Amino acid sequence: MAVTPELVPLDSRYELAARCLVCGSEIAAGEGVSARYRGQALRFQCASCLARFELDPDRYLGGHESGCC
Numbered sequence: 001m002a003v004t005p006e007l008v009p010l011d012s013r014y015e016l017a018a019r020c021l022v023c024g025s026e027i028a029a030g031e032g033v034s035a036r037y038r039g040q041a042l043r044f045q046c047a048s049c050l051a052r053f054e055l056d057p058d059r060y061l062g063g064h065e066s067g068c069c
């Protein structure tokens with residue numbers, strides 16, 4: 001899948017615990033998948049959630065979660 005140019009992968013080792021932007025699952029510090037998008041560091045539970053975000057970024061940035069993988 002083509003990566004959105006604005007979506008820059010981050011190293012999750014340095015990221016804090018957070019909720020997945022796509023599915024709302026809790027992600028432990030240093031785990032999951034992280035990416036920077038328009039200046040914001042975003043956290044995802046897994047690559048599948050990141051892929052869903054790529055398909056429709058505005059939906060998830062607007063607070064609409066969906067189910068997980």
Ligand SMILES: [Zn+2]
Pocket residue numbers: 020021022023024025044045046049068069
């Ligand atoms: Zn998720």
